[in-house]
Amino acid sequence: MSTDHLPESVGGAGHGTLTKDAAADDPFKDPGLPEYRPRVTDLDPKAAKRAERQVALLFLISIAGLVGSLFCYTFISNTAVVRVTGLGTVNANNLALGLCLGFAFLAMGSGAIHWARTLMTDVDLVQYRHEMKSDPEATAEAVSEWKQGVADSGFTKYPLIRRSLLTAMLVLPLPAVWLLRDLGPMPKDRLRHTLWAKDQKLINPNTKQPLRAEDITVGTLALANPEQIYSPEQKEEFVDQLAKAAVLVVRLPQNALKGSEEQKKQQWDWSVDGIMAFSKICTHVGCPVALYEQQTHHMLCPCHQSTFDLSDNGRVIFGPAARSLPQLPITVNANGELVAVSDFRQPVGPSFWERG
Amino acid sequence: MSATTAPLTGDKDNEATETKTDPVSRWADERLGLYKGTKSLIRKVFPDHWSFLLGEIALFSFILILLSGVFLTLWFKPSMTEVEYHGSYYPLNGVSMSEAFASTLNISFDVRAGLLMRQVHHWAALIFIMAIMVHSLRIFFTGAFRKPREINWLIGFTLMILGLLEGFAGYSLPDDLLSGTGLRIASGVVLAIPIVGTYLSYFLFGGDFPGHDFIPRLFTIHVLLVPALIVGLVTAHLILVFVQKHTQWAGPGKTNENVVGLPFMPVYMAKAGGFMFVIFGVVFLLAGLVQINPIWVYGPYTPDQISAGSQPDWYIGFLEGSLRMMPNWEWNLWGHTISFNVLIPSLVVPGILFTGYALWPFFEQWVTGDKREHHILDRPRNRPTRTAIGVAGITFYGVLWLGGGNDLIATHFHLSVEALTWTFRVLVFVGPVIAFWCTKRIALGLQRRDKDKILHGRETGIIKVSLDGEFSEVHEPLSAGERYRLTAHEVQKPLELGPATDENGVPRPGGRGLRLRAKASKAMFSDHVETTVEEYKELEAGHGHH
Ligand code: HEM
Ligand code: FES
Numbered sequence: 001m002s003t004d005h006l007p008e009s010v011g012g013a014g015h016g017t018l019t020k021d022a023a024a025d026d027p028f029k030d031p032g033l034p035e036y037r038p039r040v041t042d043l044d045p046k047a048a049k050r051a052e053r054q055v056a057l058l059f060l061i062s063i064a065g066l067v068g069s070l071f072c073y074t075f076i077s078n079t080a081v082v083r084v085t086g087l088g089t090v091n092a093n094n095l096a097l098g099l100c101l102g103f104a105f106l107a108m109g110s111g112a113i114h115w116a117r118t119l120m121t122d123v124d125l126v127q128y129r130h131e132m133k134s135d136p137e138a139t140a141e142a143v144s145e146w147k148q149g150v151a152d153s154g155f156t157k158y159p160l161i162r163r164s165l166l167t168a169m170l171v172l173p174l175p176a177v178w179l180l181r182d183l184g185p186m187p188k189d190r191l192r193h194t195l196w197a198k199d200q201k202l203i204n205p206n207t208k209q210p211l212r213a214e215d216i217t218v219g220t221l222a223l224a225n226p227e228q229i230y231s232p233e234q235k236e237e238f239v240d241q242l243a244k245a246a247v248l249v250v251r252l253p254q255n256a257l258k259g260s261e262e263q264k265k266q267q268w269d270w271s272v273d274g275i276m277a278f279s280k281i282c283t284h285v286g287c288p289v290a291l292y293e294q295q296t297h298h299m300l301c302p303c304h305q306s307t308f309d310l311s312d313n314g315r316v317i318f319g320p321a322a323r324s325l326p327q328l329p330i331t332v333n334a335n336g337e338l339v340a341v342s343d344f345r346q347p348v349g350p351s352f353w354e355r356g
Numbered sequence: 357m358s359a360t361t362a363p364l365t366g367d368k369d370n371e372a373t374e375t376k377t378d379p380v381s382r383w384a385d386e387r388l389g390l391y392k393g394t395k396s397l398i399r400k401v402f403p404d405h406w407s408f409l410l411g412e413i414a415l416f417s418f419i420l421i422l423l424s425g426v427f428l429t430l431w432f433k434p435s436m437t438e439v440e441y442h443g444s445y446y447p448l449n450g451v452s453m454s455e456a457f458a459s460t461l462n463i464s465f466d467v468r469a470g471l472l473m474r475q476v477h478h479w480a481a482l483i484f485i486m487a488i489m490v491h492s493l494r495i496f497f498t499g500a501f502r503k504p505r506e507i508n509w510l511i512g513f514t515l516m517i518l519g520l521l522e523g524f525a526g527y528s529l530p531d532d533l534l535s536g537t538g539l540r541i542a543s544g545v546v547l548a549i550p551i552v553g554t555y556l557s558y559f560l561f562g563g564d565f566p567g568h569d570f571i572p573r574l575f576t577i578h579v580l581l582v583p584a585l586i587v588g589l590v591t592a593h594l595i596l597v598f599v600q601k602h603t604q605w606a607g608p609g610k611t612n613e614n615v616v617g618l619p620f621m622p623v624y625m626a627k628a629g630g631f632m633f634v635i636f637g638v639v640f641l642l643a644g645l646v647q648i649n650p651i652w653v654y655g656p657y658t659p660d661q662i663s664a665g666s667q668p669d670w671y672i673g674f675l676e677g678s679l680r681m682m683p684n685w686e687w688n689l690w691g692h693t694i695s696f697n698v699l700i701p702s703l704v705v706p707g708i709l710f711t712g713y714a715l716w717p718f719f720e721q722w723v724t725g726d727k728r729e730h731h732i733l734d735r736p737r738n739r740p741t742r743t744a745i746g747v748a749g750i751t752f753y754g755v756l757w758l759g760g761g762n763d764l765i766a767t768h769f770h771l772s773v774e775a776l777t778w779t780f781r782v783l784v785f786v787g788p789v790i791a792f793w794c795t796k797r798i799a800l801g802l803q804r805r806d807k808d809k810i811l812h813g814r815e816t817g818i819i820k821v822s823l824d825g826e827f828s829e830v831h832e833p834l835s836a837g838e839r840y841r842l843t844a845h846e847v848q849k850p851l852e853l854g855p856a857t858d859e860n861g862v863p864r865p866g867g868r869g870l871r872l873r874a875k876a877s878k879a880m881f882s883d884h885v886e887t888t889v890e891e892y893k894e895l896e897a898g899h900g901h902h
Contacts, residue, residue: 026889027836027839027889027892027893027896028839028840028843028844028889028892029836029840030608030609030611030840030844031608031609031835031836031837031840032608032609033608033609033610033616034608034609034837073468073469078444078465078466078467078468079444079465087645090647091471093468093469093471094469094471094472094475094643094644095644095645096644097469097472097644098472098475098640098641098642098643098644098645099641099644099645101472101637101640101644102637102638102639102640102641102642102643102644103637103641104637105633105634105636105637105640106633106634106637106638106641107637108630108633108637109629109630109631109632109633109634109635109636109637110630110634111630112626112627112629112630112633113626113627113630113631113634114630115626115630116622116623116626116627116630117627120618120622120623120626121618121619121622121623122618122623123618124609124616124617124618125399125401125616125617125618125619126401126609126614126615126616127400127401127601127614127615128613128614128615129601129612129613129614129615129729129731131729132504132599132600132729180559183559183560183562184558184559184560184561184562184563184567184569185558185562185563186555186558187554187555187557187558190558190563190564191547191554205660223660225660236568237564238438239438239566239658239659240563240564240565240566240567241564242658242659242660243540243564243565243566243659243660244564246659246660280660281659284544284679284684284697284698285540285541285543285544285545285547285548285679285698286540286541286543286544286565286659287537287540287541287662288659288660288661288662290661290662290664291664302662302663302664302665302666302763303537303541303662304676304679304680305680305762305763305773305777306684316684318774318777319680319684319777320679320680320681320682320683320684320697320698320701321684321697322684322685322686322695322697323686349544350543350544350547350548350695350698351547351548351686351693351695351698352547352548352553352554352557352693353547353549353550353551353552353553353554353692353693353694354554354691354692354693355692355693356688356691356692356693
């Protein structure tokens with residue numbers, strides 16, 4: 001490799017602030033590109049040959065990996081597992097394919113890079129930059145062409161056309177938005193209602209059996225859904241209704257209740273001997289609350305750690321949620337099954353503008 | 357109007373001087389003008405530096421995302437219809453789930469290489485977003501966003517936002533418990549938007565959350581809309597890098613007027629092409645060895661269940677933390693609810709953070725009033741205030757991100773979540789201030805060290821004992837090239853305002869805007885360590901006396 005096509009060093013300073021012919025004795029002036037230093041592979045044909053072989057070897061490894069992946073795909077069962085120390089039990093097919101293709105690509109890539117670094121030129125080339133802005137002739141030409149175009153169109157000459165066109169352009173986006181109207185139904189008051197209603201049984205979602213008062217002791221945490229949700233008419237909307245109606249059921253001793261007398265009375269009245277149902281949907285942004293601390297009657301939402309005190313009307317005692325967990329008034333029917341007295345008295349779940 | 361056109365001839369006269377080309381290329385050239393279109397591109401020079409590889413990592417992981425994504429679309433069913441699962445994954449046999457979840461199980465357990473492609477897709481996505489972010493930080497800290505690259509900065513910024521959106525959309529497609537919970541949170545955020553939030557939510561989800569429409573809609577967004585935008589913008593981004601030529605670091609022979617490096621064909625082609633396969637290799641090894649997003653462990657989404665300690669993908673963590681540390685402010689006014697506890701952390705905070713980031717180049721240009729083109733990168737130390745603001749921003753983001761894992765930190769280190777949340781609430785304000793101050797000190801310290809080097813040379817580590825027993829270290833003078841590298845930047849001085857009125861009592865033009873600019877300029881450029889030619893010469897002269 002020869003160096004005689006190296007450009008002469010280029011003078012000038014970083015930002016064009018110092019002029020190119022800065023004082024010859026300027027100690028900070030640009031000395032220009034350093035002299036080219038050839039690599040071993042440029043000087044020693046043996047080293048070059050060695051590099052050639054290394055690159056070829058890497059490409060061969062790559063071929064081996066690619067072909068290997070075909071074998072693994074074909075012959076290793078998709079359900080086979082292997083134990084690998086450090087990884088645990090893993091899918092053998094996935095592991096083998098990943099290793100074959102991973103190493104194939106690594107070898108192919110490093111082959112190309114090694115080739116570039118050892119055998120391709122490493123003599124720096126210099127190219128000049130040009131300001132992005134157009135030169136004056138081009139600017140003049142473009143502007144005059146444009147003006148000619150505008151004149152030819154008569155855009156300035158016919159104000160009626162101009163104004164009506166601009167108005168049309170303003171109206172144009174309206175259908176683009178309007179046509180999206182059927183994306184969804186109007187919210188109406190759907191966020192205010194759940195499937196709970198008078199005499200709706202509290203159904204255990206696991207057994208699909210009604211919850212009975214004697215099932216719930218102090219310290220248990222039960223889940224319940226309204227009976228209606230399992231009816232065939234609700235099949236389509238099951239998940240949507242569940243997202244609003246899910247409740248959790250706990251039992252608190254009367255002396256554990258906190259807050260004003262009035263609040264305590266209401267909370268007790270809405271319970272069956274201390275068995276209370278609260279919305280499971282966090283009033284922050286709607287995750288299901290889930291972690292119950294038996295001693296303190298605190299309910300925690302794992303999403304952003306809002307903590308609700310069930311013994312104090314579901315009040316927020318920590319975290320970003322702003323409103324108490326709504327309580328569902330319940331009672332017990334003639335068969336000893338827990339049933340709702342009515343729907344929730346306030347919307348459940350996250351806040352929304354119209355909530356008030 | 358009339359015009360005469362010369363008949364198109366085969367240009368027989370020129371044949372003698374024509375370069376011999378192969379028939380295929382000639383065929384293409386006669387139809388596309390291949391040679392004149394590419395002649396200046398073939399040997400285009402690209403400067404080399406490790407930090408220039410960050411954008412390439414983004415590009416190549418994106419290619420891998422496209423390839424593995426197409427594979428996944430062959431089996432994935434974007435449907436929320438409930439089905440009963442009967443596939444190879446026995447523990448979920450007979451469980452009711454959406455078709456989206458069931459088909460993801462199918463890809464993971466019954467389609468050969470399906471799990472591999474899922475994991476390639478997910479790993480590549482994580483690397484893609486990380487690479488874009490770090491790449492954009494490299495642009496920020498080195499001032500590569502300055503004129504003429506502001507437009508490319510904005511394109512890049514848009515790519516970053518699209519990348520975040522695309523990642524969140526894809527993550528939500530399998531309809532597993534973890535991602536479904538993420539969507540539930542997103543729906544809560546949409547509901548909190550004043551006035552239109554409720555309508556927006558009903559239009560997005562096609563009714564109540566979660567409804568039956570969202571996953572199919574998200575699918576179209578994830579595989580068509582956003583990728584098309586990203587491909588288009590990446591193309592524009594790269595064309596601009598070609599047209600404006602790459603920036604470079606100052607160094608001997610490397611100036612603002614030239615670009616020094618190796619030619620595209622063959623060196624850059626081989627290196628970048630090779631690097632692409634290296635990235636592919638790394639992602640495939642990760643996909644083969646390290647499990648990611650095992651949706652079968654989480655189970656299908658249902659709105660009444662959740663697992664403790666669940667975490668979103670890393671790039672959503674800052675929003676999670678921001679939601680977690682916000683106090684529970686909510687107003688009820690005139691029958692309407694405004695949820696500051698949701699709006700501020702999920703929309704206002706990221707809005708300010710990202711808008712500020714996107715507009716920084718324009719702010720800086722307004723302060724400096726600098727309208728020149730800049731192709732030489734700044735060393736971060738030479739722009740202490742910009743660097744410090746950047747580090748403060750990263751710290752802010754970092755505290756939010758850590759806040760998103762407060763439950764994990766709490767259980768791991770046996771701390772109370774509440775104490776941690778309070779710590780983060782304080783840190784999110786104090787941290788950036790400390791970071792700003794420290795960074796600025798460090799940058800100025802580094803400038804001082806550079807000055808020392810320029811004036812006194814490099815420390816050699818050789819200790820000399822003088823005749824009177826005094827120890828001193830031998831300094832070796834810098835090479836002219838190194839001296840140039842350290843002094844090539846210009847020192848930005850604060851804007852000086854003249855007197856408020858001129859000698860005739862006429863107020864200075866510019867008024868309030870100018871005063872504001874001068875203030876910003878003073879804040880940004882008052883601190884600097886300058887090394888002048890005079891200082892250097894004086895010292896040199898002094899040395900002569902020894
Ligand atoms: C899909 C995402 C992206 C891809 C594939 C990508 C790719 C690239 C590549 C390959 C380069 C040339 C090499 C380099 O300087 O790293 C580049 C340059 C550049 N990128 Fe990006 N990038 C992405 C996102 C971004 C983002 C998020 C920003 C900033 C907010 C950004 C701003 C820039 C700028 C200003 C340049 C020109 C830099 C220079 O010439 O020094 N890019 N990009
Ligand atoms: S959703 Fe419960 S705390 Fe955020």
